[in-house]
Amino acid sequence: MPSARIELNDNGNRRTLAIEKDRFTIGRRDDNDLHLGNADVSRYHAEIVLTDDQYSIRDLGSRFGTYVNGEKISEKPLRHGDRIRIGPSAAAEFTFLVGEPVAGERTTSPISAPIVGDLRQVTALLEGLRALGSGRVLDEVLGIVLDSAIDLAGAERGFVMLAGVDGKLELKLSRARGGQTLVGDGVVTSRRIPEQVFASGQPEVVTDLLDVDLEGKHQNTIAAGIRAALCVPLRLTRGGGTAVFSSDADRETIGVLYLDSRARSGFLSPVTRMAIEALSDEAAVAIENARLYKEEAAKARLEQDLQRAAEMQLSLLPPRMHARGPVEVAGNTLPCRAVGGDFFDYFDSTD
Numbered sequence: 001m002p003s004a005r006i007e008l009n010d011n012g013n014r015r016t017l018a019i020e021k022d023r024f025t026i027g028r029r030d031d032n033d034l035h036l037g038n039a040d041v042s043r044y045h046a047e048i049v050l051t052d053d054q055y056s057i058r059d060l061g062s063r064f065g066t067y068v069n070g071e072k073i074s075e076k077p078l079r080h081g082d083r084i085r086i087g088p089s090a091a092a093e094f095t096f097l098v099g100e101p102v103a104g105e106r107t108t109s110p111i112s113a114p115i116v117g118d119l120r121q122v123t124a125l126l127e128g129l130r131a132l133g134s135g136r137v138l139d140e141v142l143g144i145v146l147d148s149a150i151d152l153a154g155a156e157r158g159f160v161m162l163a164g165v166d167g168k169l170e171l172k173l174s175r176a177r178g179g180q181t182l183v184g185d186g187v188v189t190s191r192r193i194p195e196q197v198f199a200s201g202q203p204e205v206v207t208d209l210l211d212v213d214l215e216g217k218h219q220n221t222i223a224a225g226i227r228a229a230l231c232v233p234l235r236l237t238r239g240g241g242t243a244v245f246s247s248d249a250d251r252e253t254i255g256v257l258y259l260d261s262r263a264r265s266g267f268l269s270p271v272t273r274m275a276i277e278a279l280s281d282e283a284a285v286a287i288e289n290a291r292l293y294k295e296e297a298a299k300a301r302l303e304q305d306l307q308r309a310a311e312m313q314l315s316l317l318p319p320r321m322h323a324r325g326p327v328e329v330a331g332n333t334l335p336c337r338a339v340g341g342d343f344f345d346y347f348d349s350t351d
Contacts, residue, residue: 004048004055006034006084007095016097019055024048026086027060038278040064040087048078048096055098057084064088088237088251089281141290142173143181145257145283150177152279153230153272155259157182161194162234162255162287169198169255193231194256201253203232203277229260232277234284254284306338313339322346 004019017034026034027045036045042062049056058075059066064087068076078084078096086092146158157176161169174182174189197204206229234255257280313335322329331344 004050004096004098006048007097019048022050036086036092037275038087038089038092039282040089041092042087045086055096057096062087089278092278138287138290138294139173141286143175143179145279145286146173146175147179149257149259149276149279149283150175153259153276154261155230156261157189157259159189159194159258160234160255160287161198161258163198163253169194172255188226189258189260190226190229190231193229194258197231197233197256197258198253201233201235201251203230203273205230205273226260227262229258230273230276231256231258232280233257234280234287236284236288254288257283303338309339310335313343316343318345324348 006017006019008015008017019033021033024034025032025044025047026036026041027043028036028038028041029043032044040063042060042064044060045062046057046059046066049058055078056075057066057068057073057078059073065072066087067073067085068078069083070085078098080096080098082096084094084096142160146160149155150158155177157174159174160172162172164170174187176182193204193206233253234257235251235253237251257276259276317333318331320330320332322331329346331346333340333342333344335342
């Protein structure tokens with residue numbers, strides 16, 4: 001049978017996985033040939049099958065769809081160089097290759113057990129965040145996201161920056177390892193990296209800020225003792241939360257998740273980077289749900305205040321009907337919204 005493989009690009013670190021069977025499964029369960037820990041990946045999501053020397057990819061009834069070169073498919077023959085995306089996240093994207101490997105290309109067997117274990121833990125974390133998103137206030141969700149990301153990446157600090165009403169990034173929360181909240185103007189972090197990631201919608205990893213190619217670009221961050229940084233976009237797929245879109249252009253970046261450290265080793269793992277990207281997609285949903293929850297709670301409080309004001313206004317008005325001898329008078333006021341500025345009363349003359 002023809003030699004086939006898939007190439008995964010984990011933030012610049014290329015990893016190639018050989019397809020050594022006629023039916024190669026892809027999904028979130030750890031018994032798949034390619035195990036992906038993203039919450040948007042179904043347990044058994046898709047499969048690559050070989051029939052009469054032709055490889056094809058088949059969606060297995062997944063919730064969020066399978067894409068080839070940006071097109072949603074149910075089944076499609078594969079050609080050398082096709083880009084495959086499992087679900088809406090770019091973290092679960094890879095290239096199909098067929099033919100003999102080129103010089104210098106390293107091909108591995110399916111993902112090893114330790115990596116599977118790491119991704120299983122990440123999956124549990126993401127599913128927990130999804131459950132928290134609709135009912136927890138924004139500050140709590142931001143804290144959960146940062147603490148989880150810092151622990152997962154082995155970083156020393158983490159920052160969540162969200163787009164403000166003017167479309168510019170605003171720092172919402174900064175934490176250190178151990179759940180310590182960082183406060184004050186003395187907290188120094190890179191602005192160049194988050195702004196670039198927010199503008200491009202693509203993650204960025206800087207393994208060594210002292211690299212000669214970066215000279216003069218991160219002086220304040222280096223002066224604070226920071227050596228490495230990882231920044232990923234917080235992206236939402238619009239359309240009710242379950243709709244699937246065919247391109248990243250349909251995804252909105254609402255902010256960034258930024259991590260840094262005085263050491264470099266934690267950011268070098270491709271699995272860690274893939275997990276942080278998957279976490280960021282789930283975190284974006286949790287943050288947006290919490291933000292909407294907070295806005296809804298504020299709206300409910302305002303409506304309660306307006307209702308009390310309306311009750312006070314009605315208490316100042318006389319009864320609707322008023323009778324004096326043979327004369328009966330009726331009056332009423334109907335405000336345009338909850339309250340109005342009009343009042344009335346009845347006055348009886350002495351004669």
